[in-house]
Amino acid sequence: MGALVGFLLGLMFLMSCKSSAQPEAEKDLVAKGREVFFNETFEGNGRTCGTCHPEENNFTIDPAFIATLPDDDPLFVAEFNPDLEENFENPRLMREVGLILENLDGFDDLANKFTMRGVPHTLALPTSVASRQGPRTGWSGDGAPGDGSLRSFSTGAVIQHFTKTLNRVPDVDFRLPTDEELDALEAFMLSLGRQEDLVLPLALKGTVASRGQDIFNDPTSGKCFACHVNAGANADPTIFGPDAGNMNFNTGVEELPDQPADLTGELVPPDDGFGVPGDSTFNTPPLVEAADTGPFFHNNSVETIEGAVAFYNGDAFNNSPAGQLLVQATGSGINLDATQVEAVAAFLRVINALENIGESIDFTQRAAERGFFERDESETLLARAIDETDDSIMVLAGGGLHPDAVAFLEEARRLAEEGIDSFFSRGRLARQAATELEKARDELVETSMKTTQK
Numbered sequence: 001m002g003a004l005v006g007f008l009l010g011l012m013f014l015m016s017c018k019s020s021a022q023p024e025a026e027k028d029l030v031a032k033g034r035e036v037f038f039n040e041t042f043e044g045n046g047r048t049c050g051t052c053h054p055e056e057n058n059f060t061i062d063p064a065f066i067a068t069l070p071d072d073d074p075l076f077v078a079e080f081n082p083d084l085e086e087n088f089e090n091p092r093l094m095r096e097v098g099l100i101l102e103n104l105d106g107f108d109d110l111a112n113k114f115t116m117r118g119v120p121h122t123l124a125l126p127t128s129v130a131s132r133q134g135p136r137t138g139w140s141g142d143g144a145p146g147d148g149s150l151r152s153f154s155t156g157a158v159i160q161h162f163t164k165t166l167n168r169v170p171d172v173d174f175r176l177p178t179d180e181e182l183d184a185l186e187a188f189m190l191s192l193g194r195q196e197d198l199v200l201p202l203a204l205k206g207t208v209a210s211r212g213q214d215i216f217n218d219p220t221s222g223k224c225f226a227c228h229v230n231a232g233a234n235a236d237p238t239i240f241g242p243d244a245g246n247m248n249f250n251t252g253v254e255e256l257p258d259q260p261a262d263l264t265g266e267l268v269p270p271d272d273g274f275g276v277p278g279d280s281t282f283n284t285p286p287l288v289e290a291a292d293t294g295p296f297f298h299n300n301s302v303e304t305i306e307g308a309v310a311f312y313n314g315d316a317f318n319n320s321p322a323g324q325l326l327v328q329a330t331g332s333g334i335n336l337d338a339t340q341v342e343a344v345a346a347f348l349r350v351i352n353a354l355e356n357i358g359e360s361i362d363f364t365q366r367a368a369e370r371g372f373f374e375r376d377e378s379e380t381l382l383a384r385a386i387d388e389t390d391d392s393i394m395v396l397a398g399g400g401l402h403p404d405a406v407a408f409l410e411e412a413r414r415l416a417e418e419g420i421d422s423f424f425s426r427g428r429l430a431r432q433a434a435t436e437l438e439k440a441r442d443e444l445v446e447t448s449m450k451t452t453q454k
């Protein structure tokens, strides 16, 4: 009897070890992936994934961020490595428009066969890759070599961006990621940002943002939900079928007149989108993360979120295959007036701020839990909270939205900064910052109905 109880207890102990060991292993993999993402150069030209996907700038780069980098930053290898001077990047387009050169259709004619694309963030990937046709990564959905999966994406990124010369010979110009590194990078990227879609409508308190949400979801005016259901990257299942997921469309962005990159006079070949040769479709990005990660669209052609919404009123969209599809299905394209454009943009600003505030609260609370001997960690967490709070302030103030929330955010920022400088009161200050952030969030949305994350 005693032996049996002992055996059962032992078995239970083993089982409980097993179930708690799983998340630990996952955590280790994510930590390993973080290390690789930000520090591993794969014996190449000095770049890391973090060169173009820096954490402090929402895992993307734009001209304003690029302007803060020193001239010897590996982003600029084409400016100081003679082997990469030609046909690797276009330094002017990189600095002025934030564009990166990609040889998506192959490396056989480097002088003519390339596209210039903006850097997408790597947030909310668990919600924005799966489609009925398989995984969709990159602006055209075909960014990853081989099986097209997020895991394979890293291999393609190393070959494209990390090479020391244009010969691109593995083990000479760079080394390819190992299986362990690919697993770790995938786990790390999947851990970033939002893990699930919002459920709209949110009980927003702002008058204009609230109206914007209605227009966004209205099948007769905004029609945005059709491709960005719940302001994410997936198509509406009631229109496109239950497992449509993250679809590709030709929305006519390539047809926009006066694109900044074209205005420079530099060579910018047309981007033919998905496949080789391309079918001119591009992959739908998530919108919760949009407002603080401009410029917008695959070619960084539009600077402001208001401009990105207004894109859907123009000829480029309404004459495009996707625009014509809307006309066939609903009898009209998209035609919003200035007040409505601003309302939809206000909605996109507010859901972006809510996501950022949620992250900042999480960072400040975790910082408050760190002990005296974990000061490096709590400092890093507070610095991240400040980055996200700065974004919330910029996104709200930039649209003239929620001045009271902005005041709470400014106070939270001040407290977090004081916390970083404080020797003994860091925990208390981090908690106070969290409280201010919660007050800011309560200005944006009914408290009974917070957003879904974390």
Ligand code: HEC
Binding pocket: 037, 047, 048, 049, 050, 051, 052, 053, 100, 102, 104, 117, 118, 119, 120, 121, 122, 128, 136, 137, 138, 139, 140, 142, 143, 150, 153, 154, 155, 157, 158, 161, 185, 189
């Ligand atoms: C020189 C800049 C640069 C570097 C370095 C870089 N990327 Fe990117 N990344 C880009 C660009 C540009 C795109 C868009 C590519 C496309 O549209 O196919 C992109 C797209 C992505 C995407 C697709 C995101 C989505 O929403 O579909 C992922 C994932 C990604 N990169 C991961 C990585 C990883 C992992 C590394 C390191 C191994 C890396 N990147 C290194 C510029 C860079």
Ligand code: HEC
Binding pocket: 139, 216, 222, 223, 224, 225, 226, 227, 228, 248, 249, 250, 251, 253, 254, 282, 283, 284, 285, 286, 287, 290, 293, 295, 296, 297, 298, 299, 305, 308, 309, 312, 322, 323, 334, 344
């Ligand atoms: C037919 C499908 C479709 C509809 C309808 C649609 N979108 Fe999009 N959206 C896309 C695709 C595809 C892209 C990527 C296009 C590209 O970069 O070439 C995109 C990109 C965007 C972007 C840029 C995001 C970024 O990170 O650069 C914003 C903002 C946006 N859409 C907002 C809206 C709004 C607001 C509406 C409604 C007025 C709307 N969309 C309607 C498919 C759609």
